[in-house]
Amino acid sequence: MELLSFSVILLLASTNTVVRAQWTNERNLTVVEANQYLDNHTQLFQPPRIINVGDGIYCAFGYSLSNMIMIEGTTGILIIDTLDSADWATFVYKEFRKITSKPLMGIVVTHFHSDHFQGNNPLLEDAKNNGWSVNVYAHSSTAKIVAENEFTLPIRGLRSARQFGEYLSDQEKTNDGIGIDYKPSSKLVMKPLKVTHTYNERATFTVAGITFDLIHTPGETEDQTTVWIPSKRAVFPGDNIYQAFPNLYTIRGSPYRNVKHWYESLDITRNLGADYMVPSHTLPVLGKENVFNILTSYRDAVKFVYDQTFRYMNLFYEPDEIVEKVRLPQSLEKHPYLLEFYGSLDWSVRSVYNGHLGWFDADPANLNPLTKKQRAKKLTSIITIATMLKEARKSLDLSKDNLRSTGSHLNNELQWALELSKMVLDANPSTANELENATLIYREALRARASSTLSAVGRNYYLTCAIESEFGIKRIGPSNTLRYIFREIRSEVGIMMEYPLRFKAEFCDDKRPMSFLFDFTDSGNVYKYTIRNCVVDLEINPNQQGAPFDLKATMEFALWRGIVVGDTYIFSLGVQAKMKLEGQGPRWKNVLYLYKILHLMDRSGFLNDAW
The missing domain is CATH 3.60.15.30 (Metallo-beta-lactamase domain)
Known part of the structure; x- marks a missing residue:
């Protein structure tokens, strides 16, 4: 020491x-x-x-x-x-x-x-x-x-x-x-x-x-x-x-x-x-x-x-x-x-x-803007991708020439090369040559921006994005560590509170409200979900007396967590499984309803190998 x-x-x-x-x-x-x-x-x-x-x-x-x-x-x-x-x-x-x-x-x-x-x-x-x-x-x-x-x-x-x-x-x-x-x-x-x-x-x-x-x-x-x-x-x-x-x-x-x-x-x-x-x-x-x-x-x-x-x-x-x-x-x-x-x-x-006025900059053209992909498609319909890539390469070369003569990059030129190449990538070019050229310019511009950036975290960000591109990662997504976090680390309450935040509203029938409960025998906690207008509300340990429900599932929390992260498949559970389902009549109907509940939860990051 x-x-x-x-x-x-x-x-x-x-x-x-x-x-x-x-x-x-x-x-x-x-x-x-x-x-x-x-x-x-x-x-x-x-x-x-x-x-x-x-x-x-x-x-x-x-x-x-x-x-x-x-x-x-x-x-x-x-x-x-x-x-x-x-x-x-x-x-x-x-x-x-x-x-x-x-x-x-x-x-x-x-x-x-x-x-x-x-x-x-x-x-x-x-x-x-x-x-x-x-x-x-x-x-x-x-x-x-x-x-x-x-x-x-x-x-x-x-x-x-x-x-x-x-x-x-x-x-x-x-x-x-x-x-x-x-x-x-x-x-x-x-x-x-x-x-x-x-x-x-x-x-x-x-x-x-x-x-x-x-x-x-x-x-x-x-x-x-x-x-x-x-x-x-x-x-x-x-x-x-x-x-x-x-x-x-x-x-x-x-x-x-x-x-x-x-x-x-x-x-x-x-x-x-x-x-x-x-x-x-x-x-x-x-x-x-x-x-x-x-x-x-x-x-x-x-x-x-x-x-x-x-x-x-x-x-x-x-x-x-x-x-x-x-x-x-x-x-x-x-x-x-x-x-x-x-x-x-x-x-x-x-x-x-942004903290005081929000995202809107008062320009009416930005009140309902096109998405990046829409804008890219529109531009590439009036300016050829070849022209955009030529201009991006020109800006990149101008900056490199200035670097050789003065030791400094031209950050505005680098930024223009970065934006043009990213716009081409957003437009999803149809030829392999255009895709390769856009990708190479994009990576080169990121690394050049990093080299002239004083902020350590800004530099780290540029370089990491360049590496993501080099590894073929087109869009960041849920990491495999998310499954580990849910399986090994997140608390019971934390996992149950995720359901409203992961609810797949696009698959919901907004004309059919739902109500279901989970009663965990190991913790003694009860979680009641109510879905109305495709909005999910959660009550923890509610007053259940006389309250109607479509399904009540009684089990250990560990079993439900295993189902959520994909370790256990609902339809593989036999009648001997320590899971009591009630509300829909026959067991097979209850199992189908439980599967419907699960299907309405976005489990991206649990069930695939996305980076």
């Missing part, structure tokens, strides 16, 4: 700044410069180490995407955030145990992102084995948001894999912007977040001889918690600040991140007057003036994006036009905490617009 002290942290922080050449806007970066900036940023996280921040505060840095922080009190230790996997949390916890053997008495989860609590379970299990009682603290909404997030797991999982470059080789990937790498557990685990102590806006707690405040500071997430330890003058702001431009919008997708709330929360944080700031990503910051100045610049950048986007919104500018208008002042653009390694100014502007 390598312990780094206060003076070494300052040296690292200053080195990370001075190794950079004079900063210029990303649009003018050469490919070599973009690579050098990202390589320098990667060096920030290497080697992984335990940093002795001071006054009993230790930060495990560079082991995975996020930090794990230990505060040593008089009678025990308090942990803030537990990384993105049980594997790495266990490893880091053993490193912490080389510093102190005091009992673990508290864990603070700063917010619902999985890279901040996936390591809770091994720490809690170790504490249980040692006979220690551990408090788990979080905002009152955090556990609920974790549970609700299960329902977007398929699409977020696939988009996150692109954002974090999970399929990229070590040669292709640099870093993940706010950490060296996202490292989920070798075996996926999705257990409910168990919290023992919650708060709403602000509360004071004492554990292990440490008195600390938990402050609700919505920013990157609405449940974000800032930890403040007055006796140490130490603040732990979670994900509201890190050494990269803030991720005001994440390309993996999320609900709107309220930018106004974010800068207001940074005001709360900077006015605490901390001597130490230990974020949950990137390096700790030390010194009252240094902490305040960094927080101020970060806050000002966030507010600048918000204010200037609003300015142009109210002048009736469209999103594309606002993106061209909003540019950070040089004092912020050059700041080492505001380089676009993670978030992007352009993405942020679009997010503020």
Whole structure:
């Protein structure tokens, strides 16, 4: 284990700044410069180490995407955030145990992102084995948001894999912007977040001889918690600040991140007057003036994006036009905490617009737009595919010529090549030659865009899409891991709540309401579904007295789960199966009705080998 002290942290922080050449806007970066900036940023996280921040505060840095922080009190230790996997949390916890053997008495989860609590379970299990009682603290909404997030797991999982470059080789990937790498557990685990102590806006707690405040500071997430330890003058702001431009919008997708709330929360944080700031990503910051100045610049950048986007919104500018208008002042653009390694100014502007005005940009031509495929078909009917591919290749070659002469790509030309080639692919060209040429240009444009992109996650996304194309993946779809998740990980309630979200309304008879119940003998829970106008409502443990139903199925939950994921075929179940069906008369009618219920559930990702 390598312990780094206060003076070494300052040296690292200053080195990370001075190794950079004079900063210029990303649009003018050469490919070599973009690579050098990202390589320098990667060096920030290497080697992984335990940093002795001071006054009993230790930060495990560079082991995975996020930090794990230990505060040593008089009678025990308090942990803030537990990384993105049980594997790495266990490893880091053993490193912490080389510093102190005091009992673990508290864990603070700063917010619902999985890279901040996936390591809770091994720490809690170790504490249980040692006979220690551990408090788990979080905002009152955090556990609920974790549970609700299960329902977007398929699409977020696939988009996150692109954002974090999970399929990229070590040669292709640099870093993940706010950490060296996202490292989920070798075996996926999705257990409910168990919290023992919650708060709403602000509360004071004492554990292990440490008195600390938990402050609700919505920013990157609405449940974000800032930890403040007055006796140490130490603040732990979670994900509201890190050494990269803030991720005001994440390309993996999320609900709107309220930018106004974010800068207001940074005001709360900077006015605490901390001597130490230990974020949950990137390096700790030390010194009252240094902490305040960094927080101020970060806050000002966030507010600048918000204010200037609003300015142009109210002048009736469209999103594309606002993106061209909003540019950070040089004092912020050059700041080492505001380089676009993670978030992007352009993405942020679009997010503020969409967050306050929605998807419609006020142009009537976009009120009911054609689909991508319809537009592509229309264009290729008046402009030949050969002409479109010729123009795409021309733009790509112009950018490559500029790269050879100046070291820089022409991003507008690359973007045009990318859009034209994608449009041809959307039109589904009829000849093999056109398809091959469009695909090659598309891949080449993606890789060229990646090479001139400073954002690590933007680069990862471009490169991953290029790899998907090279593997013949035309459209992302449910992963095979989804079947494993439903079979091994998802809770009973979580699986039963999926039915309305997976209901195949196109096969529903809107003139025939349905009502059916599942009574699980192993858990004692009853789930009642009512379908009306092809809308499914679910009641859990309803009052059943006198309530009519079309079918009631009594069985163990494990049996129904096996049927849902395709392990068990309904019609192969004999009369000896531990499943009681009632409501339709003869057993064969009940079985057919149960099959109808199952058929109305979209089980894509369970029953096929789609990527």
